[in-house]
Amino acid sequence: MxxxxxxxxxxxxxxxxxxxxxxxxxxxxxxxxxxxxxxxxxxxxxxxxxxxxxxxxxxxxxxxxxxxxxxxxxxxxxxxxxxxxxxxxxxxxxxxxxxxxxxxxxxxxxxxxxxxxxxxxxxxxxxxxxxxxxxxxxxxxxxxxxxxxxxxxxxxxxxxxxxxxxxxxxxxxxxxxxxxxxxxxxxxxxxxxxxxxxxxxxxxxxxxxxxxxxxxxxxxxxxxxxxxxxxxxxxxxxxxxxxxxxxxxxxxGRDMAAEAPRLTALRNRLWEGIGAAMPEVRLNGHPTERLPGTCNMCFRHVESESIVLGLDLKGIGVSAGSACTSGNVEPSYVLVAMGIPVDWAMGSVRCSLGRSTTAEDIDYVIESVVPLVAKLRSLSPARV
Amino acid sequence: MRYSETLIDHFRNPRNAGMMREPDGVGEGEYPECMDLARVYLRVRDGQVVEARFQTYGCGPTIAASSAGTELIIGSPLGTLVGLTGAQIESAVGGLPEDRVHAAEVVSAAIRAAARDALRRMARS
CATH class of the missing domain: 3.40.640.10 (Type I PLP-dependent aspartate aminotransferase-like (Major domain))
Structure with missing residues (x-):
């Protein structure tokens, strides 16, 4: 398991x-x-x-x-x-x-x-x-x-x-x-x-x-x-x-003050680990004025749902920025409003951390995402 | 998980992935509403597909359907592939949810296009 x-x-x-x-x-x-x-x-x-x-x-x-x-x-x-x-x-x-x-x-x-x-x-x-x-x-x-x-x-x-x-x-x-x-x-x-x-x-x-x-x-x-x-x-x-x-x-109200810096550190660890390990990935949202546990990334040349499925098979639950509903896929209206190009927005994945998230969890996600995205890119006809 | 075990297996371990050098036929299938794109390469000997490869951008089911579809057609006479249907690909991947049936359509379209391309090249040579 x-x-x-x-x-x-x-x-x-x-x-x-x-x-x-x-x-x-x-x-x-x-x-x-x-x-x-x-x-x-x-x-x-x-x-x-x-x-x-x-x-x-x-x-x-x-x-x-x-x-x-x-x-x-x-x-x-x-x-x-x-x-x-x-x-x-x-x-x-x-x-x-x-x-x-x-x-x-x-x-x-x-x-x-x-x-x-x-x-x-x-x-x-x-x-x-x-x-x-x-x-x-x-x-x-x-x-x-x-x-x-x-x-x-x-x-x-x-x-x-x-x-x-x-x-x-x-x-x-x-x-x-x-x-x-x-x-x-x-x-x-x-x-x-x-x-x-x-x-x-x-x-x-x-x-x-x-x-x-x-x-x-x-x-x-x-x-x-x-x-x-x-x-x-x-x-x-x-x-x-x-x-x-x-x-x-x-x-x-009791726990927030202690949890926010912990989640901010974990969120940054996640982005730094992924960002350093592969090309053509970007962090979305404000670099500092951002929810402590939120890390939204775009992986170019990969469709977000395939990342979500691949991570799901590794026991990891994240959400896709683009959603395929009834055969139509729409890039996130939020990312589009931010001016992010569609070919990037189609590969957006949101990771949102919480009170149970540990550094080991983050490292496991990094270890899982990096080879998964590399594999999906190797299948893609788009040039990376 | 709402996908079949066959689909998950093909997604986890895609068969025939990657481009092919000097193929005998190449074809693409697209689903613009979803931005999915599958490209299929064929190697043909004596009118039969002896090797098939794919490159696909899309959701998990489209990647799995590409793998299952290329596996399905190896050994098939080229002439039969111009009539390949999405239903055959869907069956090869163990079924698809209603909102993912386009995955089979993209792949079957790519295979049909590749078969037509190979037949054209054979007719010219």
């Missing part, structure tokens, strides 16, 4: 044992509906309230500014559509490399009469705050820029953008699904009014996420039903998930 190495933590993470331990009672004896007034319901409500306080504590916000949702996609939808619904019309600013949950929400609003500007990024995947400044209009109702991109890990200058939006009183939404618990997030210092975050990217369960909504932010609910979440998100709470998210955020 091959060694197994998981380097796809930006896609999902295993539930932390302490998170699982916190969740388990809420599948069993504390199963009640938190809206019920009896003791069963009150026990569940205590779990939800405790989780909300934990999240608020790490974010340094008020608990009633935290809304739980079903995932990062719903958080992004609630933030953007909620603000748009409150205003009725207007202009949105976002970037070309946002998650589809943001991009397609903005595109959907365009079909309903809203305007949207999709800002470009530079070769490192960075949004220029001056571009945001130039795009602002009197009718701009929201700016939505992700904190860090999931593919290349570039961390955006959200504090500089937040200063611009705050000066003009425009709500600022930040998709922090890839950053909360990995790098410092300070909604006050960054001028953030709406912040999306998710459980399963930070060793919490899937199907649970949250949205920070600064007090006074004008928005409407987009999901109607009961009075849950202070009428901002109808639907019976996912109590075990919420408890797990609360614990996961708390643990990340």
């Amino acid at each position: 091959n060694r197994r190495v998981y380097l796809d933590h930006n896609a999902s993470t295993p539930v932390h044992p302490e998170v699982l331990e916190a969740m388990l009672p809420y599948f069993g004896e504390r199963f009640g509906n938190p809206s019920s007034v009896h003791a069963f319901g009150r026990e569940a409500r205590e779990g939800v309230d405790m989780a909300r306080e934990r999240v608020a504590g790490v974010l340094r916000v008020s608990p009633d500014e935290v809304v739980f949702t079903s995932g990062g996609t719903e958080s992004d939808n609630l933030a953007i559509k909620g603000v748009a619904a409150a205003r009725g019309r207007g202009h949105l600013i976002t970037s070309a490399i946002e998650h589809h949950a943001v991009l397609r929400t903005c595109q959907a609003l365009e079909t309903q009469g809203f305007d949207a500007t999709y800002l470009p990024v530079d070769g490192d995947g960075m949004v220029d705050p001056d571009d945001v400044r130039r795009a602002l209009r009197p009718d701009t109702i929201l700016v939505s820029i992700m904190h860090a991109n999931s593919e290349v890990g570039t961390i955006q200058p959200v504090a500089a953008i937040g200063r611009l939006t705050r000066e003009r009183g425009i709500p600022f939404h930040v998709d922090a699904v890839q950053t909360l618990g990995k790098v410092p997030v300070d909604v006050n210092a960054f001028g953030i009014d709406l912040l999306s975050f998710s459980g399963h990217k930070i060793y919490g369960p899937k199907g649970i996420a949250g949205l920070y909504i600064r007090k006074g932010t004008k928005m409407l609910s987009i999901q109607h039903g009961g009075e849950h979440e202070r009428r901002r998100r109808a639907g019976t709470e996912n109590v075990p998930g919420i408890v797990g998210l609360g614990r996961a955020v708390e643990i990340r």
